[in-house]
Amino acid sequence: MQRFSGFSLLRRGLSGHRDWQPQWRKAQPKAAYDAVIVGGGGHGLGAAYYLAKEHGLTNVAVLEKGWIGGGNTGRNTTIIRSNYLRDESAALYDHALKMWEGLSQDLNYNVMFSQRGVMMLAHTVHDVQVFKRHVHANRANGVDNEWLTPEEAQAVCPLLQTDDIRYPVRGAAFQRRGGTARHDAVAWGYARGADALGVDIIENCEVTDIRRDGRGAVQALETTRGLIQARKVGVCAAGNTSVILRMAGVRLPLESYPLQALVSEPVKPIFPCVVMSNTIHAYISQSDKGELVIGAGTDAYTSYTQRGGLHVSSHALEAICELFPMFRRMRMLRNWGGIVDVSPDRSPIIARTPVPGLYVNCGWGTGGFKATPGSAHLFAWTIAHDKPHPINAPFTIERFREGRLIDEAAAAAVAH
Amino acid sequence: MLLIECPYCGVRPELEFVYGGQAHVARPGSPAECSDEQWVEFLYLRENSKGIHAERWRHTHGCGRFFNALRDTTNDHFLATYRVGETPPPAALERAAGPRP
Ligand SMILES: Cc1cc2nc3c(=O)[nH]c(=O)nc-3n(C[C@H](O)[C@H](O)[C@H](O)COP(=O)(O)OP(=O)(O)OC[C@H]3O[C@@H](n4cnc5c(N)ncnc54)[C@H](O)[C@@H]3O)c2cc1C
Numbered sequence: 001m002q003r004f005s006g007f008s009l010l011r012r013g014l015s016g017h018r019d020w021q022p023q024w025r026k027a028q029p030k031a032a033y034d035a036v037i038v039g040g041g042g043h044g045l046g047a048a049y050y051l052a053k054e055h056g057l058t059n060v061a062v063l064e065k066g067w068i069g070g071g072n073t074g075r076n077t078t079i080i081r082s083n084y085l086r087d088e089s090a091a092l093y094d095h096a097l098k099m100w101e102g103l104s105q106d107l108n109y110n111v112m113f114s115q116r117g118v119m120m121l122a123h124t125v126h127d128v129q130v131f132k133r134h135v136h137a138n139r140a141n142g143v144d145n146e147w148l149t150p151e152e153a154q155a156v157c158p159l160l161q162t163d164d165i166r167y168p169v170r171g172a173a174f175q176r177r178g179g180t181a182r183h184d185a186v187a188w189g190y191a192r193g194a195d196a197l198g199v200d201i202i203e204n205c206e207v208t209d210i211r212r213d214g215r216g217a218v219q220a221l222e223t224t225r226g227l228i229q230a231r232k233v234g235v236c237a238a239g240n241t242s243v244i245l246r247m248a249g250v251r252l253p254l255e256s257y258p259l260q261a262l263v264s265e266p267v268k269p270i271f272p273c274v275v276m277s278n279t280i281h282a283y284i285s286q287s288d289k290g291e292l293v294i295g296a297g298t299d300a301y302t303s304y305t306q307r308g309g310l311h312v313s314s315h316a317l318e319a320i321c322e323l324f325p326m327f328r329r330m331r332m333l334r335n336w337g338g339i340v341d342v343s344p345d346r347s348p349i350i351a352r353t354p355v356p357g358l359y360v361n362c363g364w365g366t367g368g369f370k371a372t373p374g375s376a377h378l379f380a381w382t383i384a385h386d387k388p389h390p391i392n393a394p395f396t397i398e399r400f401r402e403g404r405l406i407d408e409a410a411a412a413a414v415a416h
Numbered sequence: 417m418l419l420i421e422c423p424y425c426g427v428r429p430e431l432e433f434v435y436g437g438q439a440h441v442a443r444p445g446s447p448a449e450c451s452d453e454q455w456v457e458f459l460y461l462r463e464n465s466k467g468i469h470a471e472r473w474r475h476t477h478g479c480g481r482f483f484n485a486l487r488d489t490t491n492d493h494f495l496a497t498y499r500v501g502e503t504p505p506p507a508a509l510e511r512a513a514g515p516r517p
Pocket residue numbers: 038039040041042043044063064065066067068069070071072073074075076077078079080205206207208236237238239240244259260261295336337338339340364365366367368369370371416
């Protein structure tokens with residue numbers, strides 16, 4: 001692997017950047033692997049990376065039906081924060097946030113993690129109470145989160161309109177360690193790191209069936225590029241998880257919905273942090289390229305179309321124009337949708353399944369990008385040890401039967 | 417935005433409707449006798465089909481009535497809508513099995 005450094009950039013710059021090698025090999029599928037990860041998003045590529053790096057499992061493949069990072073990893077609005085309400089969630093998301101802080105160094109790849117702060121606006125008395133409860137719960141869990149008055153919020157984000165709007169801003173919860181990262185770089189950095197450790201990254205390879213032995217354990221995967229034997233299979237397929245798990249007879253409490261985002265034409269740096277408003281429904285930050293990155297809501301109905309209704313994204317734009325009147329004349333360049341796998345309690349599942357050798361990492365719904373390094377790390381641990389790490393132990397499939405829900409839906413009622 | 421045919425009022429824009437989730441999920445007859453598995457089935461497990469999906473809609477800003485629909489979740493085409501208590505029209509299911517529009 002060619003390592004990146006200031007010196008190597010300079011040296012190759014002088015020769016016109018012509019002697020860089022591809023970042024990962026175009027691997028051909030082998031007949032058998034010790035472990036196979038289905039889904040080449042951040043969670044899957046990361047899991048393969050940690051399997052190789054921390055558990056010595058290098059005979060591993062990542063199977064991706066399209067191109068890596070072409071799923072939700074490359075479609076999301078990249079908000080990263082860890083100020084979730086429940087103890088289990090705070091531990092999970094903060095594990096990820098701590099890993100983000102060292103990820104570029106670990107991967108020798110700049111994922112452009114930027115701790116510019118995430119501000120969540122409160123517009124109603126209920127919002128104020130809920131967010132203050134979050135601030136206190138987070139502090140008790142060692143997660144930074146602070147309450148800002150409307151004036152303090154405006155001092156952080158001067159463009160924010162706090163009054164003279166239909167739902168005036170009554171304050172905000174602000175996590176300074178939160179921020180954004182470059183989504184593609186996360187997929188590419190993990191792919192490059194995993195590849196260097198021997199992992200095969202196989203694109204255009206769709207898993208079409210799961211074969212099991214007499215015991216019911218996973219034996220092999222049928223794919224569009226042939227049969228691949230594996231005794232351990234980890235599925236990280238976001239909105240398509242139900243489809244894949246059904247191949248092994250496992251039903252999951254998931255529903256897949258389109259979620260949309262859009263970006264504006266690029267402008268000079270004007271927006272210092274991330275602002276989210278769940279009540280009037282919009283999320284916004286500015287990418288390093290200068291585009292305003294805006295998140296909309298999910299459609300009402302389940303779908304696999306990766307599109308979403310126009311009225312959903314225009315609703316988000318109406319909210320943005322209320323909060324930031326100066327953006328009214330901005331033009332939007334692109335909008336798109338991704339299919340998110342929503343669980344009943346809005347918490348993920350990172351667990352073994354009833355099928356021996358089959359593991360699943362799903363249910364991240366509208367908010368799993370922020371968890372990428374932590375989720376990948378814990379999933380690799382779970383696959384390698386055939387049991388959950390203490391941090392993901394509560395995030396089982398069985399919690400729905402046992403009534404041990406990790407309810408971030410009612411608690412947070414926020415999408416990201 | 418989708419165009420949806422309410423079986424009572426005709427074709428109307430999606431904004432007039434509220435989605436009601438998977439159709440034909442029967443509430444357990446005697447809840448006290450249900451096992452945990454049956455509760456999981458009723459409360460949490462859904463088909464989440466990639467393909468034909470039977471689902472409920474309510475024409476909230478119209479007649480206000482619930483009805484069922486068959487929709488292909490890979491392209492959001494509605495194959496049929498039908499009234500509560502009716503079974504999915506077989507013609508629509510056959511069409512769904514045949515070549516896609
Ligand atoms: C518009 C939008 C905005 C979002 N904003 C945020 C945000 O601000 N913050 C945040 O934390 N999260 C956000 N999310 C959620 C976040 O993107 C996801 O939770 C996260 O990226 C999931 O990563 P993943 O690696 O599990 O899935 P993906 O990146 O979707 O990867 C799954 C992969 O599996 C592949 N696959 C599927 N079926 C098969 C098969 N049969 N065989 C082989 N491969 C298969 C797919 O092609 C895909 O590449 C957003 C999502 C969307 C859509």
